[in-house]
Amino acid sequence: MRPPVGVILAGGQATRMGGGDKGLLTLGDTTLLGHVMDRLRPQVADMALNANGDPGRFADLGLPVISDSIEGFAGPLAGVLAGLDWAAAQGAETIVTAAADTPFFPCDLVPRLQLAAEGMAHPLALAATPDPERGKARHPTFGLWPVALRxxxxxxxxxxxRKVVMWTDRHDGRLAMFPHEAAFFNVNTPDDLARAEAMQ
Known part of the structure; x- marks a missing residue:
């Protein structure tokens, strides 16, 4: 399987953080986005940022900024579609998405997703972790997506x-299990940001 390209999803509204770009919040000596980029870059062939509004605010990141093609706030699937369209123009076959507010996601995200999707005509997989109540928890902003299904x-x-799993289930999307419950800890509130500081 050819290496995927990476798309960081930063199109959320960040309402629990008071709005704005969560990814630009400082965590340690960089931003949340800086941490995500550092973890994703070694795992992918190329990388872009999905965000809406003025792309100039991300100019110092050195990444292509791609916006949703769907009007209104359509959620992460719209970001996935924007990523697939961008990837198609690059000649890529798959993308891997990562959320801009999840600074400590696994460094083996891509190989585990690829392994889970092995043998599929159109490789499609979401990350998942153990959940004491539900058995497993899916993380729909972390996935492997085929350009062929765009x-x-x-x-x-x-x-x-609008629901990611509603669409992935239609195509028999697989799950890539990661062993640690907190593998995809994300920053939604100021308290979460304080927890992230302590986790560094």
């Missing part, structure tokens, strides 16, 4: 599909 995803979004 028109299917575009049609689904046009039909009003």
């Amino acid at each position: 028109e299917d995803l575009r049609a689904a979004l046009a039909d009003g599909v």
